[in-house]
Amino acid sequence: MADEKKFCTNCGKQIDAKAEICPKCGVRQPGMNAGAGSGAISGRIVAAILAILLGDFGIHKFYLGQIGLGIVYLLFCWTGIPAIIGIVEGIIYLTYTDESFREKYDR
Numbered sequence: 553m554a555d556e557k558k559f560c561t562n563c564g565k566q567i568d569a570k571a572e573i574c575p576k577c578g579v580r581q582p583g584m585n586a587g588a589g590s591g592a593i594s595g596r597i598v599a600a601i602l603a604i605l606l607g608d609f610g611i612h613k614f615y616l617g618q619i620g621l622g623i624v625y626l627l628f629c630w631t632g633i634p635a636i637i638g639i640v641e642g643i644i645y646l647t648y649t650d651e652s653f654r655e656k657y658d659r
Contacts, residue, residue, distance in 0.1 A: 582651055596653040600645035607638010612645075616657050 556569035562579035603612035610625025625634040
C-alpha cells in the first residue's frame with residue numbers, strides 16, 4: 553500500500569497516489585482538494601448557497617470569478633429575474649459532483 557502510484561493528469565509522470573501536486577509540473581491533481589474530510593466546505597456548496605440566498609445580486613457569479621455576469625445580475629436585480637435564476641443555478645450546482653464542478657468552473 554505504501555508503494556501506490558498514479559499518473560499526473562497533466563504531464564503523465566508517475567507520482568505517489570496521495571500526492572496533491574505533481575512534483576514535476578506543479579499541477580494540482582483532481583479530487584485532492586485541500587481540507588477534504590476535515591470539515592472544509594467545498595466551493596460547489598459555497599457557490600450553491602450564495603446562488604440560492606444572494607443570487608439576486610449575483611454574488612455567486614463574483615465568487616466563481618465571472619465578474620461580467622455578476623455585474624449583469626446587479627444591473628437587473630430590481631426585476632427579480634436574477635433571484636429566480638440564482639435559485640435555479642444553486643440547485644444545479646448541488647447536482648454536480650465536486651470534480652465535475654471544478655472542471656466546469658475551475659475552482
